[in-house]
Amino acid sequence: xxxxxxxxxxxxxxxxxxxxxxxxxxxxxxxxxxxxxxxxxxxxxxxxxxxxxxxxxxxxxxxxxxxxxxxxx
Numbered sequence: 001x002x003x004x005x006x007x008x009x010x011x012x013x014x015x016x017x018x019x020x021x022x023x024x025x026x027x028x029x030x031x032x033x034x035x036x037x038x039x040x041x042x043x044x045x046x047x048x049x050x051x052x053x054x055x056x057x058x059x060x061x062x063x064x065x066x067x068x069x070x071x072x073x
Contacts, residue, residue: 003029005047014048023048 005027014023027047034040 003031003047005029008046 006029008026008028011024011026014025025046025048028044029047030042030044032040032042
């Protein structure tokens with residue numbers, strides 16, 4: 001996606017995503033995104049190597065932003 005990364009302020013190990021228990025989150029990036037013209041937001045994301053490319057916005061984000069959405073979780 002070509003996003004600029006910077007050092008994570010509190011690096012932490014991440015073993016549940018891959019079989020590599022040595023995986024450590026050491027980088028973050030800042031992302032500003034929009035959904036149509038009605039919803040614009042900015043987030044700091046942890047950067048990890050994966051086999052897929054994309055932005056995953058999960059339950060913690062929804063609760064932190066007190067977001068309401070239609071559909072199923």
